Amino acid sequence: MPSSRLVISTPAALEDLVASLQSSPALGLDTEFLRERTYRAELCLLQVTSPQGPVCVDPIALRELDAMRGLMSGDGPVKVLHAARQDLEVLTPVTGPLARVFDTQVAAALAGFPAQVGYAELVRRIFERELPKAHTRTDWSRRPLSDEQIEYALDDVRYLLPLQEHLLGELARLGRSTWLEEELATLADPATLAVDPERAWLRLKGLQGMDPGRCVLARALAAWRERRAIDRNRPRGWILDDTALREVVNRVPRSRSELAAVPEMPEGVVKHSGDEILAMVEAAQIPQPPPPLPKRERPDPAFAALVKRLGEITQAVATEMSIAAEVLATRRDLEQLARGELDGDVMSGWRREVLGERLRASI
Secondary structure, three states: OOHHHHEEOOHHHHHHHHHHHOOOOEEEEEEEEEOOOOOOOEEEEEEEEEOOEEEEEOHHHHOOOHHHHHHHOOOOOEEEEOOHHHHHHHHHHHHOOOOOEEEHHHHHHHOOOOOOOOHHHHHHHHHOOOOOOOOOOOOOOOOOOOHHHHHHHHHHHHOHHHHHHHHHHHHHHHOOHHHHHHHHHHHHOHHHHOOOHHHHHHHOOOOOOOOHHHHHHHHHHHHHHHHHHHHHOOOHHHHOOHHHHHHHHHHOOOOHHHHHOOOOOOHHHHHHHHHHHHHHHHHOOOOOOOOOOOOOOOOOHHHHHHHHHHHHHHHHHHHHHOOOHHHHOOHHHHHHHHOOOOOOHHHOHHHHHHHHHHHHHOO
């Protein structure tokens, strides 16, 4: 079939596609996007498959995809994606929130495949088909797309519906269908995709053990950077990279000259945002001179031994169930439990039943 018939690039063709998909029980979806120069990922191509076969939708030619909002809503077909979160972040601003999402990576992990198994690897293992890798670094914003690029893009959705069918059957055989329902419920919550600048500091590393004033400063700087990145639609690292941000927190500069002396601090940031940053330093009310930086302490032997014991129990349960241990509990989950925090994922839902209570009894 000529590639032009596999690419939807006019409003009339999109309306015809949507009409033809209304009665489909499920749609496979994948996206190609760019985000190297922007905060928000820019959708460059949307691949859609149904029992009728796969097609590409060109958002660059169409400019808007409002006609697809009904398909993506709760009344529309099940949306089948692989490693869905990033695609959901890209699609939601363009098509509205996606409801009834099925993630083949999540389902595969519950069926005993590696926790982060890739789409191509899953297709290879289940269907013994090798997918080409020639266009993994393609700039999908460039037009025209070649026939080879289009075929590559279509392959990314071609097997999604057969994967869904296979994995649903396997999970039913294993008695894990309710596990999948719990896992997929979080994908249907738009709040999980929302960006809260006040929580941006949580992704920063190297701040453990900081004094209260420096913690206040780190939170303020991270929130300021996130808001500016959102407003300007630029990567947060272009506003201020992590190294410079941590050094501001460590050094607590009190003047423009001290701020300019911070390693990796761009001159433009000092010139245009220096007063804002210094105001955040002042608001943090850090004593002068600031408290010494925390020394790297050795982990408590008893705590480390408990985490190790919990990890061994987790691995034993995982082996019994032929499932990856990190699907049951991550190291962070085990550390939280070892600290007496009983509100984590491992102590809720199906994980509590198969593992959480055994871990709790071992503390």
